[in-house]
Amino acid sequence: MRTSYREALRAAIREALLADDRTFLMGEDVGRYGGCFAVSLGLLEEFGEQRVRDTPLSESAFVGAGIGAAMAGMRPIVEIMTVNFSLLALDQIMNNAATLRHMSGGQIGVPLVIRMTTGGGRQLAAQHSHSLEGWYAHIPGLRVVAPATVADARGMLPTALEDPDPVLLFEHGGLYGTEDDLAEDAGAVDIDRAAIRRDGSDLTLIAYGGTVRTALQAADVLAGQGIAAEVIDLRTLRPLDERAFLDSVGRTHRAVIVDEGWRSGSLAAEIAARIGERALYELDAPVQRVCTAEVPLPYAKHLEDAALPSPERVVDAALKTVT
């Protein structure tokens, strides 16, 4: 069935609310407004105010409240409207959610899912275009996932809710409208493994979330030039499925990482470092990174386009590895 990424997310939330009365959805405008990006449209009407809770503009308090509720046995889904606002809740995320189990010697768990929209490309300018999921992946105690496909949008949430520890789920704002066929019985998917989205033997394109599409487009172009690029969708940014990309690089001997985060200190850096550590002698060329320019993202389209990873930039980087 033709399903949008947005509808898939909604179906996943709805299923979770039906399946477990410990689950509830909480965040700014998730209820009456229907969600800033219409993801939760209709859920308030179906599940009522207790289970679909509009919050005040108090990111730290409602994220922390989600943590507290999880500690007390609930299975909350907290929505932070966009990752840009999550900075206001970062203390709760790092110093409580990610830390409590270890610090308490295993006594306290935080089975919480935090959803947020991420990414640029919609001319929303510097304060509404961050791609910080790779940055969050630095924090021990968290799991970080980024659905790039409709099937993952449908399936990652139920699995994340089964996780006894906090999971951050990053929805790319540019993907909500994308559609794909989704099986009638589509449901939970694993959140441990990366996926190969396209096979290829000449080089490996490593991407996640919003950049998977970019990488696939680049792979098309490369195919036209006789270069077979394998495209890996990381899916889970913490912990990284290192085997997936090391194996691929072991076959292709060349890698380009496509990451919407700012380049310095990006997740792409971590991946490049691991390839250098574990597969140095496999490499036939330096690993290339295609990241976002290190600027606050500008509003003007031509500038924003120039700043973000594009298929053209990926193709250029790929060509550098093969020549």
Added chain:
Amino acid sequence: MRTSYREALRAAIREALLADDRTFLMGEDVGRYGGCFAVSLGLLEEFGEQRVRDTPLSESAFVGAGIGAAMAGMRPIVEIMTVNFSLLALDQIMNNAATLRHMSGGQIGVPLVIRMTTGGGRQLAAQHSHSLEGWYAHIPGLRVVAPATVADARGMLPTALEDPDPVLLFEHGGLYGTEDDLAEDAGAVDIDRAAIRRDGSDLTLIAYGGTVRTALQAADVLAGQGIAAEVIDLRTLRPLDERAFLDSVGRTHRAVIVDEGWRSGSLAAEIAARIGERALYELDAPVQRVCTAEVPLPYAKHLEDAALPSPERVVDAALKTVT
């Protein structure tokens, strides 16, 4: 003159307050208490309440106030007691301080210095032991510096205050008591270049802040085994002085990065990635990273010690690159 890191910082602040009446120091307990780590002891008495301002426990407000004052032409020094609390002010730092100049098309500058204590090793446990300076170095628009020596503790602040853009200055909590000779006329130092703290031709140890000491100790041990390690102190974490470590690796062909941040997504990853990108064919062995274990730092000393980079771990990593 024998001077401690703490005294050097104090002398730097004092000089800045004397030199420019646009400069003031603001933060929690910088005044009457004398600073949580006694850095600003005596300054309230000398400069008065206007210039040395105790703030309420309101990290977001007083950091934001520092940004606003800087926008209006002041040259504030804001102290966040420790980096652990800076998460509460991260929105102001990323979305305002780092962003305003670019987003306003160059109209608004934020000549602000934010000082914070960083690092573990004092049995302060999970919420008081973060090393996030490498993580902050991800953010465009900021400069990030980390004095590792008494001379840099003395000299980095005046240079940072000359900078028309926001500078984060990370003081390692384990260094306050360390002493060194400091010239009578010691003053401003550059904050653009890394420094070679020890020459060596067999391998390069790359460190900064609290880990420079660790790297130097490791170099001593290695010297005993006939291995000459060069020790590079990065000094400035953003922008990175890439030439310094690339040149060194060009000579030694081996590198170990010593970073107190958590390994995944560490600054060490960025450095390893850059070495892989720019000096792949120079490498005689995979780059090694010695970082903090990916755990919230525990209180118990034996566990904390096991988690942090140590000279022994650096030596082990170094030996892997030469054998």
Added chain:
Amino acid sequence: MNGTDSSARMRMLTEMVRIRRFEQRCVELYSATKIRGFMHLYIGEEAVATGALTPLTPEDAVVSTYREHGHALARGMPMAALMAEMFGKVTGCSRGRGGSMHLFDASRKFYGGNAIVGGGLPLAVGLALADSMRGRQAVTMCLFGDGAAAEGEFHETMNLAALWQLPVLFCCENNYYAMGTALERSHAETDLALRASSYGVRSWAVDGMDVQAVARATARAADMARTGSGPCFLEFRTYRFRAHSLYDPERYRDRAEVDRWKERDPIESLTRRMRDSGELSDEDLEKLEFGVESEIDRAVAEADSDEEEPVDDLERFVYADGK
């Protein structure tokens, strides 16, 4: 009724009409895809910007929100610079980098345009702190919404400004909704002026649909703040006639409620009053409308033909030029 009052009314009526017509044109331009990104209209709230900005001098500072076209125009920003900004042109007030949500004009001390709800509040304290430390008689006006008052930064900022007796005018534009969240779902205490007074800040609730009332109240508060008696809080009770942003289907409120508020349209009210008292003829009104339309036409024409910023300048102003 004296001539001054009458000319002040005429000026304010003109300003309100300017804002209204500007916003209406923006809707058309958005449909025509000349403007992109998020856009938040001020229609219905014109009396607030117009009245509140009236008593300010060029030395005073203004900190605004993402719903700030009206604030910028009332502050005297040339309409062409504003329109060019929304067109993403280099002639825009932020070189086209900010768009609708990030209007800046340092020459008029208009410090943006902030898209993080509450993010401007601490900046205002800092601007006022700078004025107070330098002995300047200026005030800083900080505009924000009812929703913003739920953010932690509101609390920290109110307290800090009151504690330090800083010349801040906190101007809360209470339009009874934060996106789709009604005031009574955001705040346990919906009397925001009462809440504000609990910080020991002089607070008033003002009819935000009556431009003269707004101007009077602000003038009184500004006088107090200017002469060293600390911050004031003004709650302007107003209403937005349009959706939150152009993406909002307005599921959360009744048509009837909107219609009731429209009966108190600030432009119609003032027009009626001025007609009744004979200060405003049909001819005056026509002239006014014509003048505004021409100004808008010119602004659009200019914006349309203006240049974009060269892509090569993308990284310019991340840091100050020449660094």
Added chain:
Amino acid sequence: MNGTDSSARMRMLTEMVRIRRFEQRCVELYSATKIRGFMHLYIGEEAVATGALTPLTPEDAVVSTYREHGHALARGMPMAALMAEMFGKVTGCSRGRGGSMHLFDASRKFYGGNAIVGGGLPLAVGLALADSMRGRQAVTMCLFGDGAAAEGEFHETMNLAALWQLPVLFCCENNYYAMGTALERSHAETDLALRASSYGVRSWAVDGMDVQAVARATARAADMARTGSGPCFLEFRTYRFRAHSLYDPERYRDRAEVDRWKERDPIESLTRRMRDSGELSDEDLEKLEFGVESEIDRAVAEADSDEEEPVDDLERFVYADGK
């Protein structure tokens, strides 16, 4: 005066003495370097923990601060588990990972020990939310200091708890200082109970040096919260007789002020009252002190001989076991 009252007083006296003697022993143990890290003593404030925890049932939850030895003891945490924690032993209440600032006891719903000022507030709201959604009659007690009330999280949390009418007991331990910052330098409005009431939360100021008054006020508030009438705020006016932490030279307050408060020593007051009324004999007191000393001796002996956690467990509990 009935027997119940008298036995309650005896219990409370014993608890206060336990806490006092425990803290005094901790000072010795710190000097003997058995305890490390930051340690914050509760001496002078014993009436608050003792009185406030008295009306709680095992179903109720407690969220605490870094100054929480007294809270933990009053909640019934075995002293040996607490002492072992501070010795960094695996038998500690947090396996030695938390130390003084991070005491946890999930079986007693004692949710820590939080070293971020204000960091526990949102957790308390979440715990109470879970209770309320599950229809449990429990309350959540959240303890925090006067300094914490300046944090944004205080505001967000008070509002959220009031808005959602959650069973939270906000217990502010107003000891008139946040480290070295006096109440009147932290808060524009120093009447914290008055401030709290501005959220529409029932608030009382209570003599925190009178354990019976504390217990009475808390019992009344707990009854209200338990029966669905929303959160309460209790300001306990108290004083710490010792420095903020063991590193604090107490430059910010007069010896004379401390001495004045010591005249109101909660233990001496209650002792005097009970002696005067004939409820307490010299012998009783000796027995009490002897019992407490023996308990402490045993706790120390156990802690001293207990094992450390194996280093191999360092990474255990970053995520749940068996994941």
